[in-house]
């Protein structure tokens with residue numbers, strides 16, 4: 485089943501760069517879709533379209549549609565606050581709030597009006613478990629989140645987005661600053677999460693792309709060069725440019 489259908493999406497920044505060029509992609513539910521390719525390919529730009537974060541950047545022209553459950557996300561009438569609750573995002577550098585671990589998780593819900601203590605408690609435990617960090621922090625929830633290691637902070641950020649009960653999770657190189665053990669924990673958490681969510685991941689390496697992808701999309705200078713089943717794309721790419729990149733001949 486498709487969660488998102490991207491149709492003829494093109495985007496140009498104010499400096500004239502064509503960062504996405506007529507992208508068409510169906511994105512499956514309950515799977516990890518990776519967007520990979522060399523710097524400047526448009527991967528982050530595409531993620532930012534999916535939760536309308538590009539509203540805040542210097543976009544000159546944008547055309548096409550991104551349908552989620554039958555509604556066009558790009559429609560100016562879309563409630564972007566509600567959209568961003570449904571489509572959570574985790575960035576390369578974990579940005580925890582300067583608050584306790586617990587408060588990092590409940591803050592968004594409280595802003596949204598949730599006051600019931602039991603609901604907040606439940607969200608803390610559920611989201612920390614989903615992000616595979618509950619055991620490491622359950623006895624220190626009142627401590628500042630900033631005191632955790634980078635790998636732990638990244639999983640707190642993932643948990644914070646999960647606390648909002650999103651449907652789609654966008655991750656832009658979430659493990660780029662992490663050691664291999666923390667990276668493994670984040671990847672393992674994603675494998676569990678895909679059972680219930682739609683996950684779109686920009687990996688930090690081709691190796692991570694190959695390890696995690698159910699579906700993989702290769703981006704080069706704004707063009708979607710090849711898109712397909714991860715196993716097939718990494719073992720038997722159809723396009724020469726994909727093959728050159730995955731075999732390390734360029735990029």
Ligand SMILES: Nc1ncnc2c1ncn2[C@@H]1O[C@H](COP(=O)(O)OP(=O)(O)OP(=O)(O)O)[C@@H](O)[C@H]1O
Nearest residue numbers: 497501503522523524525526527528529530541542
């Ligand atoms: N806010 C912006 N204003 C102007 N141009 C931008 C902006 N963000 C990105 N670009 C340009 O759009 C193109 C695509 O950038 P984008 O960040 O989406 O690529 P990327 O695939 O995520 O690259 P990386 O692997 O380096 O993160 C680049 O040419 C970049 O310079």
Ligand SMILES: [Mg+2]
Nearest residue numbers: 527528529656
């Ligand atoms: Mg990027």
